[in-house]
Every structure is written in C-alpha cells, then in structure tokens.
Amino acid sequence: xxxxxxxRLTRQxxxxxxxxxxxxxxxxxxTITQITERxxxxxxxxxxxxxNKEDLICDIQVIWAVEEVRRIKEQPGLLIPHIRYLIMQIxxxxxSRQLMLxxxxxxxxxxxAIRNQLEQIDELVKALTEVIEEGQRRGxxxxxxxAAMICEIAIQTYLGTRLYWSMGRGDSNLGTQMxxxxxxxxxxxxx
Amino acid sequence: xxxxxxxRLTRQxxxxxxxxxxxxxxxxxxTITQITERxxxxxxxxxxxxxNKEDLICDIQVIWAVEEVRRIKEQPGLLIPHIRYLIMQIxxxxxSRQLMLxxxxxxxxxxxAIRNQLEQIDELVKALTEVIEEGQRRGxxxxxxxAAMICEIAIQTYLGTRLYWSMGRGDSNLGTQMxxxxxxxxxxxxx
Amino acid sequence: xxxxxxxRLTRQxxxxxxxxxxxxxxxxxxTITQITERxxxxxxxxxxxxxNKEDLICDIQVIWAVEEVRRIKEQPGLLIPHIRYLIMQIxxxxxSRQLMLxxxxxxxxxxxAIRNQLEQIDELVKALTEVIEEGQRRGxxxxxxxAAMICEIAIQTYLGTRLYWSMGRGDSNLGTQMxxxxxxxxxxxxx
Amino acid sequence: xxxxxxxRLTRQxxxxxxxxxxxxxxxxxxTITQITERxxxxxxxxxxxxxNKEDLICDIQVIWAVEEVRRIKEQPGLLIPHIRYLIMQIxxxxxSRQLMLxxxxxxxxxxxAIRNQLEQIDELVKALTEVIEEGQRRGxxxxxxxAAMICEIAIQTYLGTRLYWSMGRGDSNLGTQMxxxxxxxxxxxxx
DNA sequence: GATGAATGAGCCTTCATTCAT
DNA sequence: AATGAATGAAGGCTCATTCAT
Numbered sequence: 001x002x003x004x005x006x007x008r009l010t011r012q013x014x015x016x017x018x019x020x021x022x023x024x025x026x027x028x029x030x031t032i033t034q035i036t037e038r039x040x041x042x043x044x045x046x047x048x049x050x051x052n053k054e055d056l057i058c059d060i061q062v063i064w065a066v067e068e069v070r071r072i073k074e075q076p077g078l079l080i081p082h083i084r085y086l087i088m089q090i091x092x093x094x095x096s097r098q099l100m101l102x103x104x105x106x107x108x109x110x111x112x113a114i115r116n117q118l119e120q121i122d123e124l125v126k127a128l129t130e131v132i133e134e135g136q137r138r139g140x141x142x143x144x145x146x147a148a149m150i151c152e153i154a155i156q157t158y159l160g161t162r163l164y165w166s167m168g169r170g171d172s173n174l175g176t177q178m179x180x181x182x183x184x185x186x187x188x189x190x191x
Numbered sequence: 192x193x194x195x196x197x198x199r200l201t202r203q204x205x206x207x208x209x210x211x212x213x214x215x216x217x218x219x220x221x222t223i224t225q226i227t228e229r230x231x232x233x234x235x236x237x238x239x240x241x242x243n244k245e246d247l248i249c250d251i252q253v254i255w256a257v258e259e260v261r262r263i264k265e266q267p268g269l270l271i272p273h274i275r276y277l278i279m280q281i282x283x284x285x286x287s288r289q290l291m292l293x294x295x296x297x298x299x300x301x302x303x304a305i306r307n308q309l310e311q312i313d314e315l316v317k318a319l320t321e322v323i324e325e326g327q328r329r330g331x332x333x334x335x336x337x338a339a340m341i342c343e344i345a346i347q348t349y350l351g352t353r354l355y356w357s358m359g360r361g362d363s364n365l366g367t368q369m370x371x372x373x374x375x376x377x378x379x380x381x382x
Numbered sequence: 383x384x385x386x387x388x389x390r391l392t393r394q395x396x397x398x399x400x401x402x403x404x405x406x407x408x409x410x411x412x413t414i415t416q417i418t419e420r421x422x423x424x425x426x427x428x429x430x431x432x433x434n435k436e437d438l439i440c441d442i443q444v445i446w447a448v449e450e451v452r453r454i455k456e457q458p459g460l461l462i463p464h465i466r467y468l469i470m471q472i473x474x475x476x477x478s479r480q481l482m483l484x485x486x487x488x489x490x491x492x493x494x495a496i497r498n499q500l501e502q503i504d505e506l507v508k509a510l511t512e513v514i515e516e517g518q519r520r521g522x523x524x525x526x527x528x529a530a531m532i533c534e535i536a537i538q539t540y541l542g543t544r545l546y547w548s549m550g551r552g553d554s555n556l557g558t559q560m561x562x563x564x565x566x567x568x569x570x571x572x573x
Numbered sequence: 574x575x576x577x578x579x580x581r582l583t584r585q586x587x588x589x590x591x592x593x594x595x596x597x598x599x600x601x602x603x604t605i606t607q608i609t610e611r612x613x614x615x616x617x618x619x620x621x622x623x624x625n626k627e628d629l630i631c632d633i634q635v636i637w638a639v640e641e642v643r644r645i646k647e648q649p650g651l652l653i654p655h656i657r658y659l660i661m662q663i664x665x666x667x668x669s670r671q672l673m674l675x676x677x678x679x680x681x682x683x684x685x686a687i688r689n690q691l692e693q694i695d696e697l698v699k700a701l702t703e704v705i706e707e708g709q710r711r712g713x714x715x716x717x718x719x720a721a722m723i724c725e726i727a728i729q730t731y732l733g734t735r736l737y738w739s740m741g742r743g744d745s746n747l748g749t750q751m752x753x754x755x756x757x758x759x760x761x762x763x764x
Numbered sequence: 765g766a767t768g769a770a771t772g773a774g775c776c777t778t779c780a781t782t783c784a785t
Numbered sequence: 786a787a788t789g790a791a792t793g794a795a796g797g798c799t800c801a802t803t804c805a806t
Contacts, residue, residue: 003765007765026301028219028300031799031800031801032800032801032802033800033801041766041767042766042767042768043767043768043769043801043802044766044767044768044802044803044804045765045766045767045768046801047801047802047803048765048766052801052802053801101299101305104299105296105299105300108292108295108296108354108357108358109217109219109296110217114292114358114359117358118358118359118360121358121360145375149371150375152355152360152361153371153372153375155351155355156348156351156352156354156355156361156372157347157348157351158351159350159351159354159355160346160347160348160349160350160351160352160354161347161351163299163347163350163351163354164343164346164347164350166299167299167305167308167309167312168305168309169309169312169343170343170347180340180344181344181347184336184341184344184376184379184380185375185379187378187379188375188376188378188379189375193785194785194788194789194790197790198790201790201791222774222775222776223775223776223777224774224775224776232791232792233791233792233793234776234777234792234793235777235778235779235791235792235793235794236790236791236792236793238776238777238778239789239790239791243776243777244776389786408683410601410682413778413779413780414779414780414781415779415780423787423788424787424788424789425780425781425788425789425790426781426782426783426787426788426789427786427787427788428780429780429781429782430786430787434780434781435780483681483687486681487678487681487682490674490677490678490736490739490740491601491678492599496674496740496741499740500740500741500742503740503742527757531753532757534737534742534743535753535754535757537733537737538730538733538734538736538737538743538754539729539730539733540733541732541733541736541737542728542729542730542731542732542733542734542736543729543733545681545729545732545733545736546725546728546729546732548681549681549687549690549691549694550687550691551691551694551725552725552729562722562726563726563729566718566723566726566758566761566762567757567761569760569761570757570758570760570761571757576767576768576769576806579769580769583769583770604795604796604797605796605797605798606795606796606797614770614771615770615771615772616771616772616773616797616798617770617771617772617773617798617799617800618769618770618771618772619798620797620798620799621768621769621770625797625798626797
C-alpha cells in the first residue's frame with residue numbers, strides 16, 4: 001500500500017468514526033477527541049485531514065444520488081417507476097434515526113454546512129428538473145405547474161420526511177416511509 | 192406595575208432578546224451572556240427564569256395552531272379552504288429565514304427539545320386527524336388512505352417546506368411557499 | 383404567642399431544616415435556598431436570623447455537655463462510672479453518620495467555625511481537667527501524667543471516634559463505639 | 574528530558590502548588606485557577622492531569638505507611654518499639670497544622686474522597702490487625718479484646734490526634750503529640 | 765506525516781447576598 | 786419583619802487548535 005492509499009484509508013477511518021459517534025450521540029455532542037480516539041489516531045492528525053469539524057460534516061452528508069437521477073430521463077416508458085425504485089434504495093443506507101438526526105443537525109449547523117448543502121441541492125434540482133420536464137413532455141406529469149416548482153416540492157417532501165422520521169416518528173423503516181409519502185406525491189403530479 | 196407583571200415583562204424581554212440573537216446568528220452560537228446583555232439583565236437573572244438554553248427554545252418553538260385546527264372540522268361545507276386559510280396565516284409571523292433556521296436548529300438540538308417538539312406534534316396530529324376524518328366522511332378527501340397517514344404526510348410536508356425555506360430556498364415569503372406546496376398536497380388527497 | 387416567641391420559633395425552624403439537610407446531603411452541599419425552602423420562609427428572612435451559613439453551623443454544633451462534666455467531680459466514690467454514663471448519653475442524639483459527618487465538615491470548614499469550636503473545647507477542657515484532677519486526688523486515676531494531658535487525649539479520642547464513625551466505620555451505633563473505645567482509655571489512665 | 578519525564582514534572586508541580594495553597598488557605602477555598610497560576614501552567618492543563626479537584630486530594634492524602642506496618646510483625650522481640658518508631662516518623666512530613674487541616678477537610682469533603690480514604694484505611698486495618706494478632710500471640714498485647722477492635726481504636730486515636738492538632742491544639746509538633754498519645758494507648762493494650 | 769501536551773478563551777452555572785417593595 | 790427578584794463575582798470545566806518534538 002503506497003502513501004496515497006494510506007492517506008485515503010486514514011481519512012476514511014476518521015469519517016467512519018465520526019459517523020458512528022454522530023449516530024450514537026449527536027453532531028454537537030461529538031468532540032474531535034472522541035473521533036480521533038475511535039479512529040485510533042492522534043488528535044493532531046485530525047487537522048492534517050480536515051480543517052475543522054464543520055469540514056467533516058460536509059464530507060459525510062448523505063449522498064444525493066444525482067448521477068442516478070440524471071440517468072432516469074434516458075429511460076423509455078414511464079418515469080415514475082424508476083423514481084420510485086430510486087427512493088426505495090434509501091433503505092440500503094440502513095441509517096438509524098440517530099444518524100439521520102445527526103445529519104440533519106449537521107447540515108443546518110453552520111453557514112458553511114448550509115452553503116455546502118445548498119450546492120448539492122442545486123445540482124439535484126438541475127438533474128431532477130430535467131427528469132420532470134421529460135415527464136411533462138411525455139405527458140406523464142401535469143404541465144399545470146412549472147417543472148422547477150414540482151422539483152422543489154419533491155425535495156421539500158424528501159427533507160420533511162427525513163426530518164420527521166429522524167425525530168422518531170413514521171414507519172420504523174425510512175425507506176417505507178419515503179415510498180408511502182411519495183406515492184401521494186406522485187398522485188398529485190400525474191397528468 | 193406590580194411584581195407579577197414585572198416578572199412577566201422580564202421573561203418576555205429575555206425571550207425577545209433570545210429570538211433576535213437566534214435570528215442574527217444561530218441557536219448554537221448564541222450564548223446566555225449575549226442574551227442577558229441584550230435583555231439588559233444580569234446573567235444570573237436568566238437562571239431565575241429558565242433552567243438553561245434548552246429550556247428557552249422550548250418556549251420559543253413556533254406555535255402549532257392546534258386550537259384553530261380543532262375548529263376547522265366544525266365548519267360547514269368544504270374544509271380545504273379553511274385549511275388553506277390557516278396555512279396562509281403563517282405569513283403573520285413575519286419570520287425571517289434566519290429565525291426559522293434557528294428554530295429548526297433548536298428543535299433538533301437536544302433530546303429534550305425533540306421530546307418537547309414531538310409532544311406538540313402529537314397534539315397537532317390528533318387534531319388534524321379528526322379534521323381529515325371529517326373530510327373523508329364528507330367525501331372531500333380520498334378514503335383510500337387512513338386519515339392518520341394523510342395527517343402524518345401533511346406534517347412532513349410542513350416541516351420539509353419550513354426546513355427548505357429556512358435554508359434559503361423557495362419563495363421569499365414562507366407563506367407563499369407553503370400555500371403553493373399545499374395546493375399540490377390537496378390535489379393528492381382530494382377524493 | 384408573642385413576638386419574641388415567634389422569633390425563637392422561626393429561628394429553631396431554620397436550624398432544624400438545616401440539620402435535616404446537612405444530614406441528607408452534607409454541609410457544603412446544602413444551600414441557603416434549600417434551607418429556607420424547607421423551613422418555609424423566604425430567602426431574605428434567613429439573613430434576619432443568621433449573618434451567613436458559617437454562623438449557622440456554630441449554632442448547630444453538637445453540644446459538649448460541659449455542665450454535666452462539671453457536676454461529675456462533685457459525685458462521691460468512683461468517677462469513671464459517671465463519665466461512662468455520660469458517654470452513653472451520646473446515643474440520645476440518634477445522630478446519623480451523615481449528620482455527624484456534616485458536623486465534622488462544619489467544624490473544620492472555616493476559621494471562624496474552628497475558632498468557635500476551639501472555644502467550646504476550651505471550656506470542656508477546663509471542666510474535664512478538674513474532674514481528672516479530682517480523680518487523681520482520689521487515687522482513681524494515674525498521677526504519672528498531668529491531668530491536662532489526659533484530658534487532651536480524652537478529647538482526641540472522642541473526636542477520633544466521631545470522625546471514624548462518621549466516615550462509615552465502627553459499630554452501627556455511635557454510643558456503642560464510644561463506650562468500647564473509652565473502656566480501653568479508662569484502662570490506660572487508671573491508677 | 575523526554576516527554577514522559579516532563580509530564581511527571583508538570584504533575585508534581587501541580588501537586589506541590591496545590592499542597593502549598595491548601596496549607597495557606599484551605600481545601601475548599603483553593604481554586605483551580607490559583608493552583609494553575611502558582612504551578613505556572615494554563616488552566617486547561619490542570620484537566621489533562623486531574624479530572625477535577627476531588628481527584629487531586631486523593632493523590633495528596635497523607636501516606637498511610639502500610640508497607641512499614643506490614644514489616645513490623647516480622648521483627649523479633651517486642652513490637653511496640655517498632656510501632657513507636659513508626660509513629661515518630663510522622664515528624665518527617667513537617668506538615669503544618671494548616672496543611673493537615675486541609676487534608677482533613679479534603680478527606681471528608683466528598684463521598685468520593687471518603688470512599689478513597691476508607692479504602693486506604695481498610696488496607697491499613699488489615700496490615701495492622703496482623704501485627705496486633707502477632708503481638709497477642711507473643712503475649713505482648715492483651716488478648717481480652719479482639720485484635721480487630723484494638724486496631725480500629727488505634728486508627729481512631731490516630732485520626733483524633735491529627736484532627737485535634739490540625740485545629741491548633743496539642744504540642745507544636747504533631748509527632749510529639751502522637752507519641753504521647755500513643756504511649757497511653759500502648760499502656761491500655763499491654764498484656 | 766504523526767504525535768499529544770499545552771493552551772486559554774469562553775462556556776454554563778451556582779449561590780450568597782442585597783434591597784426595593 | 787418578611788419577601789423574593791435581581792445581582793454578579795466566581796467557580797469548574799470543555800474543547801478546538803497549536804506547535805515543538
């Protein structure tokens with residue numbers, strides 16, 4: 001293993017330790033000391049990889065599957081099934097409510113974290129809007145609302161469900177809760 | 192002005208100062224020292240009114256208009272207009288994104304704050320579920336979904352819109368963003 | 383009940399409340415607020431009766447039965463039985479270890495408390511020395527040591543037993559522990 | 574000087590500063606800020622070495638010479654001279670009354686400190702009881718009392734003398750006071 | 765690049781005491 | 786004489802960050 005690989009490994013170690021701790025306690029309650037202890041490195045080493053805790057949360061943020069969204073509009077036939085399938089994938093994270101709560105805490109914890117989060121949302125909006133426009137073109141989605149607005153509401157719905165679930169409500173499985181919620185959403189945007 | 196009134200005034204002073212500061216900076220970044228300085232009282236006085244910062248946020252939390260929701264189901268005719276009207280009232284808070292962000296930070300900042308928030312949601316759920324059941328009885332809302340589930344999704348939608356907006360996206364006016372979002376939601380639950 | 387009586391009653395109320403709290407927690411841990419709450423008076427009222435907490439402990443200090451000691455030397459015959467009887471009276475306080483610990487904490491907690499304690503010890507020393515001198519005159523106690531020294535050691539023995547017991551060791555009953563200890567002591571000073 | 578040595582040095586610096594301050598004022602009156610200032614370190618550094626002030630006193634506690642006591646019972650001939658010699662060693666600490674008072678305050682200041690103290694007493698009791706049993710076997714000490722009880726009273730005597738002396742009474746030298754006191758004690762337990 | 769002891773600003777909180785009512 | 790809201794000094798303690806090794 002060369003030097004570059006080792007660095008990557010250490011960095012991932014730190015991220016994993018942080019995720020675990022965020023899930024066990026919370027974003028705010030987790031200290032850098034705890035993270036480095038669990039990652040098995042010295043405190044000082046942390047700062048060779050991340051400028052500060054804020055930086056860390058930016059790296060952890062739940063992946064918005066932008067790439068997958070982009071590919072949807074290439075699919076023939078109805079688009080909704082593909083979107084539904086994507087939503088079901090959320091299960092795969094096996095995220096605990098605690099972790100999701102920590103993520104929610106993290107993304108609104110600081111201006112920088114918010115900015116970072118908004119950038120990611122921007123990209124998602126772009127990709128998703130195109131999908132919805134395609135759906136409107138194909139007559140699958142209503143054209144009575146601008147695609148951008150539908151997209152925005154979709155993301156709001158996603159965020160709301162995630163927040164609600166992370167607070168300890170809804171189905172024990174986040175994926176299920178998402179799917180149910182989006183069934184209703186789909187109904188409202190179908191042509 | 193008697194003692195009792197003076198107490199009430201001081202308490203409100205503290206709350207106002209806190210709200211201002213939360214809006215300017217954030218929940219986490221605001222210190223008790225800052226709050227008392229702005230409220231023009233001694234630091235110790237704060238603790239005569241609130242056990243800690245956590246306690247404070249519980250008092251600030253945006254009021255869920257539970258009472259108003261309860262009254263809706265007594266109304267004759269269509270219910271949606273009344274609900275829509277209630278949603279439009281959110282404007283009245285003239286809340287800034289910053290403040291709403293602080294509220295969002297506050298309610299997920301600690302187990303206690305979450306518990307408090309859940310209690311409030313519980314009450315709202317109870318009231319709103321009855322409204323939706325009434326709507327289903329009247330044939331205004333779809334009966335293909337349990338009222339409780341519809342209610343849950345409504346709250347998710349509300350939370351999601353609030354979170355999204357507080358992060359700096361959506362219409363400049365929270366009320367407008369809410370109304371638009373709920374139009375779509377209504378569409379999905381109409382019979 | 384006249385004003386004077388009422389004052390005495392309030393004062394005693396405060397003392398009782400303080401003793402209870404010292405016994406439950408400790409001298410240091412007990413706050414004036416707790417004392418006034420239990421005594422059912424306002425915080426400010428406390429300062430009408432005591433200048434501060436230090437003052438309070440001086441009033442609580444376990445009574446050294448100086449008067450009883452003085453009377454012993456008037457008794458005919460052997461003196462030890464009378465002393466032994468006095469020691470057995472300690473039972474009567476029904477003091478808990480906790481309370482005794484609080485008393486021990488109290489008497490060494492501040493220069494003023496120590497000074498007060500020393501004054502009381504001084505008086506006891508004077509009274510007890512006379513008893514011992516009388517015992518030496520009667521040939522009951524050894525004359526190989528000065529009465530003052532024997533007296534000093536007796537008090538040390540008393541203090542040590544009290545401290546040891548208050549820390550949770552020795553017989554469950556303080557009186558028993560005292561009697562046993564002093565039996566040995568008597569043996570050492572008998573002629 | 575390597576890192577490890579430096580740490581040891583800093584730790585000892587802190588302890589020395591604390592002992593000095595305890596002796597000058599008292600355990601309770603001494604603040605961590607004062608300790609760190611005198612030790613010439615930052616306040617935060619204190620907490621790298623001790624979890625809190627309570628922890629500190631546990632380290633300072635006057636050494637009970639358990640090891641030395643254990644060795645006594647191996648000695649041939651009379652045991653009392655060896656015990657007497659040990660007691661005389663107390664001089665060596667050159668402890669001031671103030672410091673001893675601080676120690677006394679410290680050991681009964683908190684449940685944790687008491688527990689720690691009791692553990693040390695326990696060990697001493699074990700060691701000392703064996704010595705006394707040996708003395709009883711050799712016919713040096715009275716067998717009319719269980720060794721454990723004699724041992725207990727010895728410790729009470731020690732504690733009482735220490736407390737009495739620390740309050741400002743007795744011979745100016747603690748060692749002298751101890752020796753005198755124990756002469757009487759020995760007399761009471763000799764066969 | 766890794767280490768971890770040292771830092772120190774600044775946090776929350778306590779509580780004896782005051783004083784206007 | 787009683788009240789209790791206001792005070793504010795002072796306490797213990799946290800923790801991100803630095804830097805010499």
